[in-house]
Amino acid sequence: MNESMTQGVELMLTGMGIVFLFLVMLIAVVKLIAYCVATFVPEEKAAPVSTSPSQVVSPGAVSPNITAAITAAVHKHRAKHK
Template structure:
């Protein structure tokens, strides 16, 4: 085989491969859209939302916990400097 024939065959194989990947991706997109449509149509009840978690405020923490936090912050800043 000549170089030009090999080059043309390589381009042909490349186009076939890129075309098959493109077709697969388009098919995948349509399958995902179909699944989304079916899910929205048949699952009409909303999901139960969990109760919001109340964040602990500084008032809830006792004095010992606050002192330990302050000491840890001070120690961290002292080591970093």
């Protein structure tokens, strides 16, 4: 190989090495930050939502309020596009 080809290969390997080291450092910093957040920031507990007995819905069912909103939106859309 001639001299310019050797310099090109050296430059390529140097660039790839620098990028690899940067990515390794980036992963390490992200993991360190995740560890610090998990350790030092307490997890907030969600306040329990009080619902009246008429609003209690089984896990697989859709809330009556959502059904009413969807029905109103469909009627409005159909009336607009007639």
